[in-house]
Amino acid sequence: MLVSERIGQFFVESESGRDRLEYTEYGAGDAWVVLLHGQLMPRRMHQPLARALAAEGLHVVTLDLLGHGRSDRPADPLLYSMTAFGEQVVALLDHLGAPQAVVGGTSLGANVSLEVAVIAPERVRGLLIEMPVLDNALEAGILAFAPILFSARFLPFTINGVRRLTRPIPRGIVPFWAGIALDTLDQRADSMAAVVHGLFFGRIAPSSKQRRAIRAPALVVGHPSDPIHPAADAEMLADELPNATFVNARSILEWRLWPDRLNRAAVGFALGCWKTPRRSRRTAN
Template sequence: MLVSEHIGQFFLDADGTRDRLEYTEYGGGDSWVVLLHGQLMPRRMHQPLARSLAAEGFHVVTLDLLGHGRSDRPADPQAYSVAAFGSQVVALLDHLGAAQAVVGGTSLGANVSLEVAATAPERVRGLLLEMPVLDNALEAGILTFSPLLMAARFAPFTINTLRRLTRPVPRGVVPFWAGIGLDTLDQRADAVAAVVHGLFFGRIAPSAAERRAITAPTLVVGHPRDPVHPAADAALLAGEIPGAEFVQARSILEWRVSPERLDRVAGDFCQAAWRSPKRRSRRA
């Protein structure tokens, strides 16, 4: 089934700065779903899932958070935090005129979705979380991103050279996920350093107490044998949020290369979230 697709943008004004954020809408209607990408990845990573959900009647939006994809990339670490990203999602909903949405994402996107649920629970119809990054991922995250931060700060030519080499490759002539990899390598060293720095030294996710207070319907997808996103974190989160459902992927790559099962699980979850009565937040 073909669905309409539309690219849009909006602007954030704060502290004398103006930042542009870009998004893509799939489908239409009032059953909104917002999908958020992983760290340093583009929103296009969620294009297959967005098209699948839109074909089921959902109005799906994929957003490039600040510093990612085709959104602006300021070189100021103070511009980047999970809290700031959560505010950007709320600003997107305001821009679209969406009172509520199922909010979800992968890795960083999952953590940002949790932040939205903790700070603006009245805007969240449900949470669709893949590979959240919590306590069990701390050491692996440091080992993964510290070298990247050091390279971006002290050997910026490495990041900028990769950008010059990968940017000219036409995305239409390579397989989809190879194109996503090329897009992920299309970085500026100063912006990469700022993003990683901001996330390293800021709040990475809502506290356990805040997570236990979430009342939105929640689906958590965990991966086996994934050191950066341990399944233990996903299972822990599913145990903390009342009534959350935990689904284990068959492998790290299942949702990327053989998505039918998890697309169906996600579609069923979104249908149920939008059928269920609107919940009052515990804060209210």
């Protein structure tokens, strides 16, 4: 089923000025779903899922958070935090005229979705959480992102050099996920350092107490053998959220390369959120 796709933009104000954020809409109607990307990745990573959801009648929006994709990329680390990202999602809903949405995402996007549920619970119809980064990911996260921050801050020619090499490659001639990888490598050292610094030294996610107070229904997807996004974090989150369903992915690649099973779970969950305001707790295999 073909669905309409439209690119839009809106602006957010901060103490340092006015920044532009870009998004893509898929489909139409009042059953809104917002999908958020992983750290340093573009919103286009969720294009396949967005199309699958929109084909079932949902109105899906993918957003490039500040510092990512085609949105503005200021080089001020004070502009980057989970709270700021959560506020950008609320600003998107305001811009779209959407009273509520199912909000979800991967990795960084999962944590931002939790932030939205804390700062604006009345706007969240449900949560679609893949690979949250919580307590069990601390050490692996430091090992993964500390070298990136060091390179971007003190060896900027390495980041900018990779950008110069990868940017000219036409995305249309490479497989979809290779294109996403190339887009992720398309970074400026100054803004990349600011994003990683702002998140590295800020709070990663709402506290356990705040998470336990989230009443929105949630679908939590965890992956085995993923140190940066350990399955233990996803399982812990599913235990904390009062109305959560946990789905165990077969691997980190399943939703990327063999998406049918998880797409069906996401579609069923999102449609269910718009049919009923609450779901009872259960576990899926």
